[in-house]
Structure formats: structure tokens, C-alpha cells
Amino acid sequence: MPDRPRHIPIGQEGDVAVAIMRARQQSQEAGFDVSTSCRIATAVSELARNIIKYAGQGEIILRRVTAPGTSGIEIRAQDQGPGISDLERAMEDRYSTGRSLGLGLPGVRRLMDEFDIKTEAGAGTRVTIRKWL
Amino acid sequence: MSEKAASAYVNEFEGHLVGSVQVELTESVLDNFREHLLEAVQRTRPMGVIIDVSAVPFMDVQEFAQLRRILNMTALMGGRPILVGLQPGIVAALVEMDADVEGLETAISVEQAVRRLRVHEKEEAVPELEDTEDEEDMADANDAEQPQQVEQPEGQKDA
Numbered sequence: 001m002p003d004r005p006r007h008i009p010i011g012q013e014g015d016v017a018v019a020i021m022r023a024r025q026q027s028q029e030a031g032f033d034v035s036t037s038c039r040i041a042t043a044v045s046e047l048a049r050n051i052i053k054y055a056g057q058g059e060i061i062l063r064r065v066t067a068p069g070t071s072g073i074e075i076r077a078q079d080q081g082p083g084i085s086d087l088e089r090a091m092e093d094r095y096s097t098g099r100s101l102g103l104g105l106p107g108v109r110r111l112m113d114e115f116d117i118k119t120e121a122g123a124g125t126r127v128t129i130r131k132w133l
Numbered sequence: 134m135s136e137k138a139a140s141a142y143v144n145e146f147e148g149h150l151v152g153s154v155q156v157e158l159t160e161s162v163l164d165n166f167r168e169h170l171l172e173a174v175q176r177t178r179p180m181g182v183i184i185d186v187s188a189v190p191f192m193d194v195q196e197f198a199q200l201r202r203i204l205n206m207t208a209l210m211g212g213r214p215i216l217v218g219l220q221p222g223i224v225a226a227l228v229e230m231d232a233d234v235e236g237l238e239t240a241i242s243v244e245q246a247v248r249r250l251r252v253h254e255k256e257e258a259v260p261e262l263e264d265t266e267d268e269e270d271m272a273d274a275n276d277a278e279q280p281q282q283v284e285q286p287e288g289q290k291d292a
Binding site: 015017024034035036037038039041042043045046049069093104106107108110117 | 146157159160184191192194195219220222223226227229230231
């Protein structure tokens, strides 16, 4: 069954709630248990909040993915914001850019199986994460 | 909105407050809950403030932090906040995300929280520790109960 990716525009607080809801829903539909769906939704929430906080707007794209012998879910969070100037530090634990939560990226990586980030100063950030069943 | 009123409520039980949130924690649900809860703390002067979130299906780091601030507020007012019923998936995600959970008192169920508060109440009711045989035990007990022992008998003050 070909799954069409779901695009969720992110620009305000309410969009985060939508992204969270969709992420939980789609995770459970993909066969993840409640607990894992919670982890996936937490990661989505963090990425969505980062978009609002640092880029103002962007989008979250949810889609099912398959690999030999398994399937899973992929989330892409992208924006055309300022980008992350010091990615290495952003991926270090407890690095914070002023607010107490920091970017939460190390946590997002821990919650998922795959984590990929592309960022360029002035051009934006794209985070792609995957969880396999 | 009536839906919001039903989504979070506060009850009195054995001299404690039991606050319960039944839906996802949006900012407005939490604001609403905080208002009700703090008002109830002021009115009923509870010893324990038990917050039951067992019916909350999901909570992200920011919502948890906001809930945590509400618990801190009740503590500032003199209540003893106990968080109850966080679901396993939420807990796992919060810890992976390095959410601040330090110093937070929790219980597995409302019953357990109430039992703990009962025990505490009994201990508090003991008038004085007259035996000084075991100094180490005494020191421990004093340490543990220091915050509650500030009450000085100033008879007419409240009359």
C-alpha cells in the first residue's frame, strides 16, 4: 500500500499539537506500540518546537518507509531559518542556546533509530529521523 | 468552554487535594488547571496535593515542564505535591530528552500517595522524641522533617 507522505505546516503553537497527534496516530497505524509511539511523538514535538523557536516556520513530513524485512516511520522537519551555526555543539548533551531546553537534538537522536541533520547558515535546517518496527 | 471544565478537576480527599487531568495537556488546559488548583490550595489548606495524570496519553518536554511549575507553585503555598500515574512511554521519552525530574515526588497510584501522606501525618502527630538513646536516628529524623518542624506554638496568632 503506497503511503502518501503527510505534510504538516508548522508556524504556531497549535501546529505542534497537530504534528504530535498525527505522529502518534501514524506510528500506531504503522504498528508501533503505545510506548514507542510516545517516543516518536516526543521527538516530533521537539523538532516542531525548534522550527517555531528558531526559524519561525517550516514543515513536518511524516511517511511510512520500508526496508528489506521491516518497515517503519520517517519524519522530516525542515525550515528555511537561520540554520545551526555550531552543529557539533548542538549535538552535544546539555548544550543550550540560552533557554533551558536547548535544541534537544541529542535526546531526539536517542529516541529514534536513525538521525540525520543537514543545516546551512542562512539556508535552513533539515532533520530526518526514522524508527523501525 | 464546558469541555475544558471537565478535562481537569480538583477534589478534596482526607484533607488532601487530588487534582486530575483527563486529556492532553495543551497550554490552555494547563492554565485552567493551575488556576483551579491554586485556588483550591488556598481555600482548603491541604497537606498533600496529589496530581493524577494517569489518563494523560501524551506529554512532551515543554508540557511536562509547565506541569512541573504548577507543582512547584503548590509547594510554595505549603502543600506537598505528589505526581501520580505518568505512563511508561511518556516517562521513557522524558528521561531520554533529559527533562528535569530532580526533586519531584511521585507515586504509582493515588492510593499509594494517600497512604504515604497518612504515614507522614502520624509521624508528625507524635508530640516529641523524648528518647535520646540513639543519636544517629534522631539526627536522621530531624533532617527529614526539618521543613515541617518550623511551626512554633504561638497560641493566639491564629485565633
